[in-house]
Amino acid sequence: xxxxxxxxxxxxxxxxxxxxxxxxxxxxxxxxxxxxxxxxxxxxxxxxxxxxxxxxxxxxxxxxxxxxxxxxxxxxxxxxxxxxxxxxxxxxxxxxxxxxxxxxxxxxxxxxxxxxxxxxxxxxxxxxxxxxxxxxxxxxxxxxxxxxxxxxxxxxxxx
Amino acid sequence: xxxxxxxxxxxxxxxxxxxxxxxxxxxxxxxxxxxxxxxxxxxxxxxxxxxxxxxxxxxxxxxxxxxxxxxxxxxxxxxxxxxxxxxxxxxxxxxxxxxxxxxxxxxxxxxxxxxxxxxxxxxxxxxxxxxxxxxxxxxxxxxxxxxxxxxxxxxxxxxxxxxxxxxxxxxxxxxxxxxxxxxxxxxxxxxxxxxxxxxxxxxxxxxxxxxxxxxxxxxxxxxxxxxxxxxxxxxxxxxxxxxxxxxxxxxxxxxxxx
Amino acid sequence: xxxxxxxxxxxxxxxxxxxxxxxxxxxxxxxxxxxxxxxxxxxxxxxxxxxxxxxxxxxxxxxxxxxxxxxxxxxxxxxxxxxxxxxxxxxxxxxxxxxxxxxxxxxxxxxxxxxxxxxxxxxxxxxxxxxxxxxxxxxxxxxxxxxxxxxxxxxxxxxxxxxxxxxxxxxxxxxxxxxxxxxxxxxxxxxxxxxxxxxxxxxxxxxxxxxxxxxxxxxxxxxxxxxxxxxxxxxxxxxxxxxxxxxxxxxxxxxxxxxxxxxxxxxxxxxxxxxxxxxxxxxxxx
Numbered sequence: 001x002x003x004x005x006x007x008x009x010x011x012x013x014x015x016x017x018x019x020x021x022x023x024x025x026x027x028x029x030x031x032x033x034x035x036x037x038x039x040x041x042x043x044x045x046x047x048x049x050x051x052x053x054x055x056x057x058x059x060x061x062x063x064x065x066x067x068x069x070x071x072x073x074x075x076x077x078x079x080x081x082x083x084x085x086x087x088x089x090x091x092x093x094x095x096x097x098x099x100x101x102x103x104x105x106x107x108x109x110x111x112x113x114x115x116x117x118x119x120x121x122x123x124x125x126x127x128x129x130x131x132x133x134x135x136x137x138x139x140x141x142x143x144x145x146x147x148x149x150x151x152x153x154x155x156x157x158x159x
Numbered sequence: 160x161x162x163x164x165x166x167x168x169x170x171x172x173x174x175x176x177x178x179x180x181x182x183x184x185x186x187x188x189x190x191x192x193x194x195x196x197x198x199x200x201x202x203x204x205x206x207x208x209x210x211x212x213x214x215x216x217x218x219x220x221x222x223x224x225x226x227x228x229x230x231x232x233x234x235x236x237x238x239x240x241x242x243x244x245x246x247x248x249x250x251x252x253x254x255x256x257x258x259x260x261x262x263x264x265x266x267x268x269x270x271x272x273x274x275x276x277x278x279x280x281x282x283x284x285x286x287x288x289x290x291x292x293x294x295x296x297x298x299x300x301x302x303x304x305x306x307x308x309x310x311x312x313x314x315x316x317x318x319x320x321x322x323x324x325x326x327x328x329x330x331x332x333x334x335x336x337x338x339x340x341x342x343x344x345x346x347x348x349x350x351x352x353x354x355x356x357x358x359x360x361x362x363x364x365x366x367x368x369x370x371x372x373x374x375x376x377x378x379x380x381x382x383x384x385x386x387x388x389x390x391x392x393x394x395x396x397x398x399x400x401x402x403x404x405x406x407x408x409x410x411x412x413x414x415x416x417x
Numbered sequence: 418x419x420x421x422x423x424x425x426x427x428x429x430x431x432x433x434x435x436x437x438x439x440x441x442x443x444x445x446x447x448x449x450x451x452x453x454x455x456x457x458x459x460x461x462x463x464x465x466x467x468x469x470x471x472x473x474x475x476x477x478x479x480x481x482x483x484x485x486x487x488x489x490x491x492x493x494x495x496x497x498x499x500x501x502x503x504x505x506x507x508x509x510x511x512x513x514x515x516x517x518x519x520x521x522x523x524x525x526x527x528x529x530x531x532x533x534x535x536x537x538x539x540x541x542x543x544x545x546x547x548x549x550x551x552x553x554x555x556x557x558x559x560x561x562x563x564x565x566x567x568x569x570x571x572x573x574x575x576x577x578x579x580x581x582x583x584x585x586x587x588x589x590x591x592x593x594x595x596x597x598x599x600x601x602x603x604x605x606x607x608x609x610x611x612x613x614x615x616x617x618x619x620x621x622x623x624x625x626x627x628x629x630x631x632x633x634x635x636x637x638x639x640x641x642x643x644x645x646x647x648x649x650x651x652x653x654x655x656x657x658x659x660x661x662x663x664x665x666x667x668x669x670x671x672x673x674x675x676x677x678x679x680x681x682x683x684x685x686x687x688x689x690x691x692x693x694x695x696x697x698x699x700x701x702x703x
Binding site for chain 3 (some may be wrong): 281296301
């Protein structure tokens with residue numbers, strides 16, 4: 001019969017190893033570590049159209065990752081998209097008149113929110129709203145505009 | 160001729176249904192006897208040892224090699240698109256969502272499930288279960304429940320270990336041998352692998368597979384015809400049935416989850 | 418059915434006395450397995466403090482009878498009464514309570530292969546009593562001493578010979594000091610010395626512990642030597658019953674064939690078949 005003490009030590013190590021594996025999967029492999037709610041403050045931005053923006057998409061400033069999209073909701077009165085941005089506490093000196101825009105990473109990449117700093121002396125705090133928000137470019141609209149402009153240009157040339 | 164064929168088909172169907180019924184009744188008995196586990200801590204520890212700890216080796220080795228192959232193959236495929244930075248994400252997603260739970264369950268059926276069936280079946284052959292009954296001890300409580308619970312608990316733990324070691328294997332090949340950037344490997348993985356959707360769903364899968372594998376293993380052992388041949392048949396059935404059940408359930412779960 | 422040596426009509430008083438003093442009363446017991454009749458209207462009385470043997474050719478339902486008495490199988494009809502309790506009607510907890518007072522020795526010994534000899538004997542004590550460890554140790558050593566295997570306490574069942582395994586199983590069966598013990602084929606496949614040891618143990622335990630013993634066996638010589646009373650079962654019926662001496666003088670040719678081990682007689686050598694010559698050479702004219 002195998003020593004009871006050894007069996008218990010082995011089972012204990014087994015449990016510890018598997019817990020370590022689960023922690024590694026949670027913290028190192030997945031985005032759980034980047035998604036903790038402490039150490040962030042939330043601000044809000046309203047867009048006419050967020051395009052294909054997803055929850056947990058990155059929020060950047062000058063190309064640097066400073067937070068994530070925490071939630072996307074529809075304001076049923078004004079038919080705006082209300083986007084909640086969770087910004088890391090480290091970046092707590094963002095001017096009040098900062099503007100937000102939804103951009104696309106590369107031609108086919110995912111969409112993200114880019115913040116463009118303003119010049120205000122006051123800074124954004126928990127629950128503040130970004131006033132200036134530029135909607136996502138929607139491919140069909142751009143193409144439609146392009147065709148419309150081209151047609152208009154033709155007419156003017158003919159005049 | 161056709162009548163005979165139909166008759167054979169009907170008999171097979173009826174036997175299968177009868178077996179399923181017995182399996183379900185047996186499961187009810189096991190669930191009913193679950194509270195008896197509170198007296199059986201040492202029994203459970205012993206079983207987690209023989210079911211979980213002893214499967215660790217095969218799980219670790221397989222996880223490592225599967226991770227390494229994923230790293231290699233993924234790199235060869237992604238490098239054509241200049242997307243080898245996504246290697247971490249590709250490796251981690253396939254491991255966590257699919258390969259971890261499924262391969263662990265298949266290996267588990269071969270290593271631990273068959274051993275459980277054979278052990279319980281042999282206890283039946285050698286009248287140990289009968290003897291226990293005659294000593295006024297319910298073998299379901301004493302023999303089956305600790306083994307069932309141990310198998311059920313061990314599966315998710317082994318699956319987590321498999322996936323974690325697999326990711327490390329992919330890292331070793333991708334970053335260590337093929338020169339993918341270490342930072343990109345992890346950050347791409349972290350930005351694309353979602354805890355709630357991928358890790359937790361993979362975990363739920365492994366729990367379901369654990370339940371099924373444990374159930375089949377103890378049932379086949381308990382239901383085995385008490386002869387040498389009966390036990391060997393039961394052992395084979397455990398492996399085959401677990402494989403079918405896991406693959407079928409995996410398809411259903413994947414369709415529901417992702 | 419059969420030719421009763423103690424026929425009721427010429428010794429009615431004896432039968433009544435048996436019924437009153439019996440620990441186990443089996444009445445009108447029938448059992449079938451897949452439509453095949455195993456036992457048909459069997460009446461048996463097991464007397465307190467005696468060794469009663471149930472004999473018969475292989476495959477006649479002797480072991481089945483033991484399992485019905487132990488409550489592991491349900492009879493089709495009839496009653497089994499142990500110490501006033503109707504076994505087939507007992508609820509599971511009551512049945513388990515009754516089983517604590519019964520020991521059973523299985524053909525193979527049925528020792529738990531993952532426990533040592535000591536732990537095997539200690540098993541029923543640990544499960545059913547809350548005795549302190551030191552007391553359990555003393556009890557186990559006493560039981561092992563009784564079967565002469567105290568020296569083997571640290572061995573695993575795989576290291577024991579068949580006879581030793583049976584003796585350990587016997588020690589385990591008497592661990593809880595039962596009122597009754599059932600032996601399933603205790604002599605089968607053992608060498609003469611082991612058979613002698615087991616015979617002596619059965620007798621000794623029965624006398625010293627005040628047990629009631631039921632032996633299921635087909636070993637005529639051994640059983641005749643130690644049993645107080647014998648039931649012979651064949652083809653699902655009790656063929657004869659009586660003391661060994663009475664059975665020895667039985668006039669029934671079947672009984673003589675069984676006792677003397679003759680290959681052919683009322684119990685035919687051949688399994689029922691069509692005519693041999695016909696099967697070999699085909700029907701004439703075919």
